[in-house]
Amino acid sequence: MELKEKVERYFEIEKSALDKIHISVPEDSYLYGIAKDHLDMVMNYYNDARYFYSKNDLINAFASLNYSYGWIDSAIRIGLFDGDSDHRLFTHFR
Numbered sequence: 001m002e003l004k005e006k007v008e009r010y011f012e013i014e015k016s017a018l019d020k021i022h023i024s025v026p027e028d029s030y031l032y033g034i035a036k037d038h039l040d041m042v043m044n045y046y047n048d049a050r051y052f053y054s055k056n057d058l059i060n061a062f063a064s065l066n067y068s069y070g071w072i073d074s075a076i077r078i079g080l081f082d083g084d085s086d087h088r089l090f091t092h093f094r
Contacts, residue, residue: 007053010066013069021081022081024079035081038075042071045065077090
């Protein structure tokens with residue numbers, strides 16, 4: 001698979017993940033601010049990936065997508081986000 005195809009595939013996977021995740025801690029908890037910060041990081045890296053892709057900078061688009069998804073997985077694993085127990089898209093704590 002060529003890099004462009006891989007990046008496009010990762011965009012599809014991340015779009016599925018973004019459609020599924022939501023903050024799982026109560027809004028009035030201390031952890032809510034941390035969860036919002038995590039979500040901001042996810043979206044910042046995702047938007048960076050889109051920018052790099054639009055400039056045909058596939059290496060940095062791929063790297064940004066991986067960072068973004070790492071933030072998603074870490075937040076799910078520690079319980080800040082819920083991914084509807086989707087073990088295909090996310091790494092859950094067992």
